[in-house]
Structures are given as structure tokens and as C-alpha cells.
Amino acid sequence: MSSTNQQIQQYLTKNEDKTRLLVSCPDQPGIVSSISKFLYEHEANIVESSQYTTDHVEGTFFLRIVFASNNIKDKETMLKRDFQSIADQFDMNWRMSFLHNLKKTAIFASKELHCLRELLYEWESGDLMTDISLVISNHETGRELVESFGIPFHYIPANKDIRNEVEAKQLELLEEYKIDLIVLARYMQILTPKFVATHPSSIINIHHSFLPAFIGASPHKRAYQRGVKLIGATSHYVTDDLDEGPIIEQDVIRVDHRNSVNDLKKKGRLIERSVLARAVKWEIEDRVLVHENKTIVF
Template identity: 65%
Template sequence: ENRARFLIKCPDQPGIVAAVSKFLYEHNANIVASDQFTMNPEGGEFFIRIEFECPDLKEQVSKLETRFVPIAEKFNMEWKIMYVRDIKNMAIFVSNEPHCLLELLWEWQSGDLMANIALVISNHETAREMVESLGIPFYYIPANKDIRHQVEVKQKQLLEQYEVDLIVLARYMQILTPEFVGHFENRIINIHHSFLPAFIGAKPYERAYQRGVKMIGATSHYVTNDLDEGPIIEQNIGRVDHRDNGEDMKKIGQSIERSVLARAVKWHLEDRIIVYKNKTIVF
């Protein structure tokens, strides 16, 4: 596969696109897709994602990366090139409710999730059979808030062993420590079962029912150390009415959670998401 993605973030100024596109052209790369965004044309932050194809990309890699350095320095860029053939290793964390895990497994089976599901970690045995039947390693690690650190030691060991790039919390009902989160900055995606910032924290469907809302939602976001306050990647909602009790809302919500999380994971895997301050740019 000769395809790659250029992700660049720098202060806006004239000439960036000209410099980058000239660079790519001189290295025989053909631009397949390109998206850019400027916070503010007068001195704001500039973001660009360029997907390109380049013959013999494998041989070119180190050359490309070395030769780009002077351009990057001139424009004061943060940048990386992601190679499509470097399939990312993904770990899925799940607790007792398997619907989000199932959706990811399904998308993966259909070839819609360009990742290697390296392992599944759970504090319940519920999903073992389903996961192992697909040939994916399943690890049962009991967890609760008193043994958080021991649990994370084991988890980190596994994540290193499997060289995990991305952790997906597919309804994993445990809070992670700041150390753990810091170690995987912008690489842990969570699904929260409410339309954030409404109903942060526990039991959002029950609270939505108590409040009498007419729509419920789900939010996927990168995990930070502020509970449910990380950069939002995607949200969606569904209608409810007075006939729907907390249990009905949960059912309706689960199908929203499934699709919202799957979209967020897919975008991350396609290197479409740039985090800036506490927000995401999704190209």
C-alpha cells in the first residue's frame, strides 16, 4: 500500500499549502484528499490533513521524513506522517454490557475497521466466548476502585506486550488513573451514554428519565483526567417520549452508543482527528 496521511498543525501564515504541496509534488506524491481549517485567518492556528499516494512509499519513508524537517521548522509545524499500511493495534476494554464491543467486532469482521483488534480486556467474563470465537485474546481482570493501581499494572503490561496504539472503552465502567490516562494521551476513546455536557457521570439514562427530556444521546470523546470532559469526537441523539421509562431509554440509547462509538473509532483509525486544546477537528 503506497498511501499515507500528512497531519500538520501550525500558526497560520501565507505559503503553507504552497510549500507542502510543492514538497509532495517533488517527491512524486499525488494528493488524493486534502482538508484544511484555520481557526482565524488573522494569526490563528492552521490545520491540514493531506492523504497522498506515492510510488515505492516504503523506500521513500525515511527520505520524506528527513527532507520535510526544514519546511516544518520554517513554519513552526507540529506534524506527522501516518502510513496506511501500518495497521494500528487496538485494545477494547469492556464491562458487563457488550453492545458496543459487539458493534466494533462486527465492523471489524466486515472489513470496515482498519485495525488489528489485538486483545479485549474485561472486568467481567460475559464477553469471553464471543471474543475468543473470533480468535481474539480475551483477558479477564477483575477491577474495582480499591485495586485500581494493581489492575492498571496488569493492563499496561498487556498493552505493551501487544504494542497497543489505541484503547477503546466500549462501556468500561471503571475510572482510569491520571498516570494511565497520561500515558495514552489522545489515544483512549470512551463512549458516554448521554449527550454531553448533559448528565456527566453515573446513571445518565435514569437521570434523563427523571428530568423528562424528549431526546437522549451518546457522546464519544478522548479520555482526559476530568471525568466526561475530554475532547468530544462525535455525538448523536434519539427521540423518546413520556411512554419511555429508564429501561426503554437504555435500549434506545444503546443503539445510539453503538454507532457513535464506531464512527469515532473509524475516524481515529483513518487519522481524521486532530485534537486542539479541548476540542477536536474532524476532517
């Protein structure tokens, strides 16, 4: 058994009786007490709890709870069924994630591999506790890297003229592997609304922070010519509006007159790697709730 598989098995053993509950609903009295009573009646112990309200008058309430209960695998159906009455009472959007069910992730990549490498290294070290089920790419560049980790690599050439055929193949693979999360690790193709609709709030992208100031080709060169002092990266959920989905994470790094265009590119890649890895980690850990075109990150 590889060290990665050992780490995953240790994680599953340690957390086999834990569940994450995420809730959003109109703010009103009694939400927390009703949930606490529900958990008590189902012999569950709260391990972690975070909450936030957008406005204490007529706002939206958000909650993330991690709870533990013996023999949770036998209680899944009952817990979901019984919680529905509380959800109906408070008009909740909610989901339960049982930690013994490891989320399945697909990574999409193109020629640039820095974000893909980071995700694979984070996964190998046990910091991304997910099943990276496959990598899909429109270039062969990353095959050797991906297969060295024992992960299936699928090469599907893509361009705007064959986009529908390509996405049909991709969706077939995603269904075959029962994918929960899609990560665009510098995948340089635009996804159609039809594709995005199949995985709402389940596709994470990364791009440089020069948008919207430096749209289009050669953003680093034009940013250098403008004399920018900060560069960074943004990771967000993919929506039909290009690069305008709910933001999960951002970060910046300082540059100055001594930095060349290549320096900006190198620093940009460095920040893209870390920002994407954090966003994926938070999504895997059920720390992100989408509200309108924003996110609540616990």
C-alpha cells in the same frame, strides 16, 4: 484465511503506497505551497486534501492530506527526515501515517457488551480497518464473544483498591501488543492520570448524553422522571478530567412520554454503539486533530 483477514489483505494491497499527513500550525502564507512542493519533489501525488483555519487573522491552520508514491515503504525514513525542515519553518505539529502499517487497537470492556459487539461486527465487515489485537475486561462476560472472532481475551479483575496493580498489568499487555489506540467500550473503571499520560489523545471513551444534568447512578431513571425529549451519546478522548476530554462525535435520538425507563436504556445503547463506532473509525483513518479541548474532524 478468514473473510476479515482477506479484507485486511485487500486493503493493504490497495493502499500500500499511500500515506496520510496531518498538520496543525499557526496560520501564515506559504504552508500549502511548501507542502505541495515537498510532495512534488518526492514524486508523490495528492489523492485527498482538506484544510481549515480557526481564524484568518491570527488563527491555527489544520491540514489533512492523503498522498501516494511508488515504493513508499523504502521512503518512510527519508520522507519524515526531509519534512522536518518544513515543520520547523512553520512551527508545525505533524504526523505521517503509512497505510501499510495497520494500526493496532485494544478494546477495554466490562459487563455491558453492546459497544464491544458493534466494534467487532464493524471490524468483521471491513468497516474498521484496524488490527484488534486484544480485548481486556474486568468481567468474564465477553470472553465467548471475543474469542469467537479469534481475538485474545484477557480477564483482569479491577476495582479502586487494586487500581495501580491492574493498570500495571494492562500497560504491560499494551506494550507487548504494541497498541496504538485504546477504546473504552463501556469500560466501567476510572483510569488514573498515570495511565492516561502513557497514551495521550489515544484513548477513546463513550458515555450517555445525560451528563452533566444527570450525574451518578440511575441517569436513565432520573431523565425519565424529568421528562427528557432527547437522549444521546458522546465519544471523546480521555483526559485527567473525567468525561471532559475533546469531543469526537455526538448524536441524539428522540423519546417521548410513551417511552419507559427501559426504552430509554435501549435507545441509549443503540446510539452509544453507533457514536463510538464512528469515532473509532475516524481516529483510525486519521481524520481527527486535537486543538486545545476541541477536535477538528475532517
